[in-house]
Amino acid sequence: MKVYLDNGATTRLDPRVLAKMRPYLTEKYGNASAINYLGQAAYLDLMEAKKRVAKLLGGEPAGVIFTSGATEANNLIIKGVALANQAKRKKIIISNIEHPCVRESANELARAGFQVEFVPANSEGLVTPEALRKIIDKETILVSVMAVNNEIGTINDIAALAKIAHQYGAYFHTDAAQAIPYLKIDIKKMGIDLLSLSGHKFYGPKGVGVAYIKKGIKVKPLMVGGGQENNLRSGTYNLPGIMGLTFALELAYKERAAYLKRVKALRDYFWQRINQEISGLKINGSMTKRIPANLNVQFTSIEGEAILMDLSHKGICVSTGSACSAANLQASHVLTAIGLSKNLLNSNIRFSFGRFNTKAEINYTIKALKETVKRLRSFSPIK
Amino acid sequence: MALNYSKKTINHFLNPKNIGEMKNPDGYSQIGNMLCGDQLNFFLKVRNGKIKDVKFLSFGCASNIATASLLTEKVKGMTIAEAKKYKWETVVAELGGLPSQKIHCSVMAVEGFRKAIADYEKKQKHSR
Ligand SMILES: Cc1ncc(COP(=O)(O)O)c(C=O)c1O
Ligand code: FES
Secondary structure (H helix, E strand, O other): OOEEOEOOOOOOOOHHHHHHHHHHHOOOOOOOOOOOHHHHHHHHHHHHHHHHHHHHHOOOHHHEEEEOOHHHHHHHHHHHHHHHOOOOOOEEEEEOOOOHHHHHHHHHHHHOOOEEEEEOOOOOOOOOHHHHHHHOOOOEEEEEOOOEOOOOOEEOOHHHHHHHHHHOOOEEEEEOOOOOOOOOOOHHHHOOOEEEEEHHHHOOOOOOEEEEEOOOOOOOOOOOOOOOOOOOOOOOOOHHHHHHHHHHHHHHHHOHHHHHHHHHHHHHHHHHHHHHHOOOEEEOOOOOOEOOOEEEEEEOOOOHHHHHHHHHHOOEEOEEOOHHHOOOOOOOHHHHHOOOOHHHOOOEEEEEOOOOOOHHHHHHHHHHHHHHHHHHHHOOOOO | OOOOOOHHHHHHHHOOOOEOOOOOOOEEEEEEOOOOOOEEEEEEEEEOOEEEEEEEEEEOOHHHHHHHHHHHHHHOOOEHHHHHHOOHHHHHHHOOOOOHHHHHHHHHHHHHHHHHHHHHHHHHHHHO
16 A cells, blocks of 8 residues: 655645646646737736735735745745845844755855844744744844744744734744645734745645745845846746646635544544554654644654655655754754754654545554564664 | 665665574674764674674664674674674675665674674683
């Protein structure tokens, strides 16, 4: 049996989304910047897509900038806002559990002479308003805290954090790549100035994302050229991707209630059974302030990459934050940030559930996992 | 990231040879890698200057298990002098190559095994 429990890494394109994308690859292939009829048809669809995305996120259509994904959106926003506003302020705050694309964007700014501060997550994996208040000041131009963490699925109180940023006259950005459709994002109500999304995290296509940029915020573009996206992101509009992302986002929110119920039931059933049938397990991060699709589990005395490989051999896809699985042999910065001791850092597996998982798959995974853990523990020197 | 383990490496990982504990070993070692956090323990039995038996325990990645498995399989029956010369490069070659970030696993296996021989030799000196 094949079981895909790595939906946090990417999701399978929903066939209904593919059907909506196909015409833009075949008949409706015009360049949305061209003024001929094929180009203009594409342009109208592009404008419509912005409206639809803005509506779902509670923002303005003009704020929707399509990018190649959350990586580009985060680079554009973090670096672009800092560089365009450096005459005013030069301090940036990000959390210490951000995705590498946010962290490395900030590190690049630090090397260029900006002041970069890290607001720490607590042991539950949450960035609290109190923690932010401690380091923010009137020199801060931008605060960036992710809505949902990609490794442990914890949910931050974005509205409360945004409010603090605004009290100090700073902009607030959130990387919401993992938040769809778990959070009901409302840009205006939550006080979000800038936001990033990636289509393939919610059953849309890869290679397309959104940078939401509130009107009036100065941003220096990464890509210059033909001046698309109000000069913020040059490059021919990726209509198949854009239309796919837009429809995937609509589907995700339309089917939200039933979806949340389903993944939560699968995840809770999975956890309840493995916790009962396998000894020495623990969940990393808050279980209450967490998306229902995520489970990140410690397996004491065995190593994460070995667990992953053993499961992979049985047809099951999961992921790990273990040092052995990383090219640089660094254990997960998220698990380190929430205070896991050194001997536990390499024993963790992320199971991320999704739209296409079935109960039969979960039952198969439980059985396989029990055997895997038993085998690896049988020869572990750590008791 | 590319993590293409050879078929042979995967086989050794899934069906490791010489795995488990040994009672009253003639030589014993424990080795760990500070960077990745992995660990290996080796147990030796020596008869007439030859490796009569060797076993290991592992807290580690797939290639940690596979390299130790292959190594123990190869050195069994060797004289101590031969076994000491067994190189990590040979382990890598025998497995049909390892991903670059996994080379250190084979180095650790060979070092751990040599440490067990050193322990045996130390004990020999003391008992003389
Ligand atoms: C929280 C978060 N931010 C950003 C990204 C980057 O998205 P992409 O690789 O699609 O650009 C990801 C996905 O890996 C993510 O989980
Ligand atoms: S990753 Fe360190 S021993 Fe394999």
